[in-house]
Amino acid sequence: MLKLPTPNIGKISILVAILTWLALLFVDITRIFQSVNQMENTLAPEISYILEILFFILVYIFYNYSINKNENIDFLNLIWRGVSTGLLATFISFGISIFYLMLGESKLGSDPLVSNFFYHVNFAFITLFLISTSLLWKHLILYQKSKKVVQQWQAFEVLMLISMFFVFINENDFDYSFIFGLVFLSIFSASLSINLKWIPYLTFKEKWKSILFLVIILVCTTFLFSSLSSYSDIGVTSFVNLTDNLFLIGLFAFVFIYALFSFLVTLFNLPTSSVFEQKLVEAINFQRLSQSIKPGQDESQVLDILIDSSMSASYADGGWLEILDKDNIPQMIQKRFIDEEIREEIIALFQTIKPFSEFDWSLEDNDSKKFYGKIPHNIYKSAFLIPLVVNKKTIGRMYLVKEVRDGFNKEMINIITTFVGQASISVENYRLLNEAIKTERYKEELKIAQRVQRSLLPKELHHNEKFEICGFSVAADEVGGDYYETKNLDEGVFAIIIGDVSGKGTSAAFNMSQMKGIFHSLVQLKPSPGEFLYKANTALSQCLERNHFITTSYFLLDTNLQTIKYSRAGHCPTLFYDHSTDKAEYLSADGLGLGIVRNLNYRNYIHESEFQYEKEDILVLYTDGIIEAKDEKGVEFGYDNLKASLVKYKNLSAEKIQERIIDQVYQFVGEGGIPDDDFSIMVIKFNS
Amino acid sequence: MLNIEKHIEDGNWVLILTGEIDASNSVELDAAVSEVVQEGAKKILIDCSELDYISSAGLGVFMSYLDDFEENNVKMVIFDLKDKVFQVFHILGLDQLITIRPTKEEALKD
Numbered sequence: 094m095l096k097l098p099t100p101n102i103g104k105i106s107i108l109v110a111i112l113t114w115l116a117l118l119f120v121d122i123t124r125i126f127q128s129v130n131q132m133e134n135t136l137a138p139e140i141s142y143i144l145e146i147l148f149f150i151l152v153y154i155f156y157n158y159s160i161n162k163n164e165n166i167d168f169l170n171l172i173w174r175g176v177s178t179g180l181l182a183t184f185i186s187f188g189i190s191i192f193y194l195m196l197g198e199s200k201l202g203s204d205p206l207v208s209n210f211f212y213h214v215n216f217a218f219i220t221l222f223l224i225s226t227s228l229l230w231k232h233l234i235l236y237q238k239s240k241k242v243v244q245q246w247q248a249f250e251v252l253m254l255i256s257m258f259f260v261f262i263n264e265n266d267f268d269y270s271f272i273f274g275l276v277f278l279s280i281f282s283a284s285l286s287i288n289l290k291w292i293p294y295l296t297f298k299e300k301w302k303s304i305l306f307l308v309i310i311l312v313c314t315t316f317l318f319s320s321l322s323s324y325s326d327i328g329v330t331s332f333v334n335l336t337d338n339l340f341l342i343g344l345f346a347f348v349f350i351y352a353l354f355s356f357l358v359t360l361f362n363l364p365t366s367s368v369f370e371q372k373l374v375e376a377i378n379f380q381r382l383s384q385s386i387k388p389g390q391d392e393s394q395v396l397d398i399l400i401d402s403s404m405s406a407s408y409a410d411g412g413w414l415e416i417l418d419k420d421n422i423p424q425m426i427q428k429r430f431i432d433e434e435i436r437e438e439i440i441a442l443f444q445t446i447k448p449f450s451e452f453d454w455s456l457e458d459n460d461s462k463k464f465y466g467k468i469p470h471n472i473y474k475s476a477f478l479i480p481l482v483v484n485k486k487t488i489g490r491m492y493l494v495k496e497v498r499d500g501f502n503k504e505m506i507n508i509i510t511t512f513v514g515q516a517s518i519s520v521e522n523y524r525l526l527n528e529a530i531k532t533e534r535y536k537e538e539l540k541i542a543q544r545v546q547r548s549l550l551p552k553e554l555h556h557n558e559k560f561e562i563c564g565f566s567v568a569a570d571e572v573g574g575d576y577y578e579t580k581n582l583d584e585g586v587f588a589i590i591i592g593d594v595s596g597k598g599t600s601a602a603f604n605m606s607q608m609k610g611i612f613h614s615l616v617q618l619k620p621s622p623g624e625f626l627y628k629a630n631t632a633l634s635q636c637l638e639r640n641h642f643i644t645t646s647y648f649l650l651d652t653n654l655q656t657i658k659y660s661r662a663g664h665c666p667t668l669f670y671d672h673s674t675d676k677a678e679y680l681s682a683d684g685l686g687l688g689i690v691r692n693l694n695y696r697n698y699i700h701e702s703e704f705q706y707e708k709e710d711i712l713v714l715y716t717d718g719i720i721e722a723k724d725e726k727g728v729e730f731g732y733d734n735l736k737a738s739l740v741k742y743k744n745l746s747a748e749k750i751q752e753r754i755i756d757q758v759y760q761f762v763g764e765g766g767i768p769d770d771d772f773s774i775m776v777i778k779f780n781s
Numbered sequence: 782m783l784n785i786e787k788h789i790e791d792g793n794w795v796l797i798l799t800g801e802i803d804a805s806n807s808v809e810l811d812a813a814v815s816e817v818v819q820e821g822a823k824k825i826l827i828d829c830s831e832l833d834y835i836s837s838a839g840l841g842v843f844m845s846y847l848d849d850f851e852e853n854n855v856k857m858v859i860f861d862l863k864d865k866v867f868q869v870f871h872i873l874g875l876d877q878l879i880t881i882r883p884t885k886e887e888a889l890k891d
Contacts, residue, residue, distance in 0.1 A: 593837070595837035595838060595840065595841050596804055596837060596838045596841070597804060598804075639845045640811070640838075640841035640842055640844060640845035641841055642837070642840075642841060642844060642873075644837075644872075644873060662874075663872060663873035663874045663875075664872075665872060666872065683874065683877075684874050685873070685874030685875075685877060685878070686873045686874060686875075689844050689847070689873075689874070689875070689878065690847075690878065691848075698874060698877060717837075721834075729865070769803075770836070
């Protein structure tokens with residue numbers, strides 16, 4: 094398949110336009126030649142008209158294409174393109190005039206063929222200038238377009254198209270219909286020319302440039318128009334008249350009117366342009382402030398933008414910003430254009446004169462307050478003070494000072510207040526984010542603590558075939574203070590301990606790990622229960638805080654003799670099920686918690702008991718979390734329920750008994766209930 | 782919730798505890814007792830007729846003053862404990878160290 098290259102509209106249109114122009118030139122020169130040599134005129138004027146219209150359309154296509162290709166060109170460049178074509182056309186027209194001036198009254202100077210050639214050149218460049226500039230104006234008119242403006246422009250283009258064909262009716266006569274058409278087009282142009290929305294977006298400097306460009310365009314247009322009229326005067330147009338054309342004259346009117354309007358509006362916009370620019374800067378600053386600080390960045394960046402924006406909004410001559418540090422002492426974070434010495438002078442003034450002296454860090458409604466007024470200082474005459482408030486808490490304040498009296502008006506104060514509000518929100522977001530990250534880290538740490546503490550409770554409990562044993566513990570918080578452990582001391586002799594550290598949470602968990610250490614040290618000595626408690630109390634007295642204590646029960650189980658020797662240090666009384674009587678009872682030996690009496694007297698509070706057990710007897714060790722577990726009404730699970738549960742499930746294995754008791758407790762607490770204390774349970778069942 | 786009311790009655794400081802003492806509010810109890818001690822009280826009566834619950838942290842507060850009281854000859858008497866609350870004192874063995882009386886009259890006699 095032969096693939097045709099996609100046609101380049103720009104190149105083709107300009108090429109065809111040049112050919113059309115050459116054809117037009119040839120036709121017209123032939124006509125003059127015939128006319129001069131008094132030959133029969135074989136060429137109808139319509140041929141010229143058609144070629145002329147074709148030329149207009151091709152030039153339009155070319156410029157439309159080339160401008161659309163550069164969509165994002167800025168206003169000044171756009172106008173500059175008009176200026177450059179205008180200058181080119183003007184120079185050529187001017188050059189031709191000079192050329193004729195130099196020729197003077199020579200034969201060549203009055204030769205109709207030569208003058209006609211130059212007429213055509215002039216015509217071509219004027220057409221280029223007018224059509225290209227009209228298309229540039231189109232871009233400016235349609236800036237921030239509405240549907241109405243677009244329709245208006247389309248109507249204008251149709252009118253211009255019709256005006257091209259006007260020549261067939263009117264044959265380039267300057268009659269009333271021509272004047273009527275021209276006036277109509279001018280009025281339409283004027284109504285289009287009020288679309289000047291692009292002007293306010295120019296900066297002050299750009300406005301000056303555009304004024305210069307527009308003046309050049311106006312001058313060029315005027316010059317080209319007058320030079321065209323001069324052609325009619327010297328009679329070139331008697332053979333062919335290309336330029337007394339409604340389309341061309343209409344375009345002259347349009348280009349001139351729009352340039353004039355733009356020029357005048359830009360000129361009168363000059364004095365107010367700084368206000369517009371200021372507002373634009375404020376809007377941008379506002380946007381910068383509202384972008385929240387990214388994690389890892391400092392909030393001082395926002396405060397930096399805040400003070401700069403506020404100072405530029407109020408034209409302040411100096412300013413500074415203070416933020417409260419951790420100890421609620423104001424620290425200066427930002428300072429602008431003011432000496433430290435003078436700043437201190439002004440701060441001293443603030444403390445004595447109203448309204449500034451009324452500022453109070455501790456007030457809750459500071460976010461609605463701002464302080465401004467005169468200050469008796471030899472450089473700065475007026476001052477403005479505004480608090481920065483986050484969550485009703487004043488975190489800082491900003492000072493602005495000016496060298497003029499009453500330097501802060503309502504608009505400035507309003508915009509600064511908005512800036513401060515936005516900055517406060519940004520700072521608040523930043524602080525909340527940081528806090529969230531910190532909390533997340535604490536949670537992570539607690540998880541580690543939880544893992545470590547879990548490992549402190551034994552997974553396997555020592556036992557032999559003569560008894561079953563199992564244990565379970567759950568903490569109310571991430572970490573807890575309950576503790577149980579076993580140790581095989583001799584053949585058939587076991588030490589068993591259960592303990593509960595006062596309080597809960599992290600501090601309890603630390604003390605629990607101390608208790609574990611003490612157990613493992615003392616158990617090596619194979620102490621009697623009483624001896625164990627005494628030594629443990631002595632050890633704990635050294636390391637427990639004054640208001641902390643540990644309750645514990647220590648058992649020595651001898652499976653050879655079937656005896657249990659135990660001591661209780663303030664711990665919940667152990668529940669014992671006696672199979673022979675089918676009754677469960679609490680073993681209530683006297684005792685006192687560890688760490689309560691921290692001297693030798695503790696020995697007086699230790700009691701040791703010993704009893705025999707039989708097959709099928711059950712021992713339940715637990716912590717007070719089970720007894721004190723509350724249901725929705727606040728009723729405690731209590732000793733009776735525990736006892737009843739044990740009797741109910743006495744025939745099950747140790748593990749099953751433990752499971753059922755825990756189930757009972759959870760059922761008692763109910764669906765929505767949460768254990769508010771650590772709770773642990775151990776069940777020992779004797780097989781023989 | 783814990784509410785502590787303090788007043789002087791016949792030269793003795795009386796603290797009336799209402800509600801529950803747990804880890805979260807045991808500090809308040811500690812503050813109240815230490816304030817009374819600062820006032821130079823020699824006998825402190827603690828009315829627990831409206832005390833529904835005391836946790837180990839609450840017991841820790843009473844416990845922590847035992848040595849101080851002995852040294853400075855301050856007498857602390859707890860009276861009118863509910864059975865359930867008395868059980869907590871009893872199991873821990875604190876009733877061996879702190880004077881606990883069933884009624885205010887008996888508490889005053891000590």
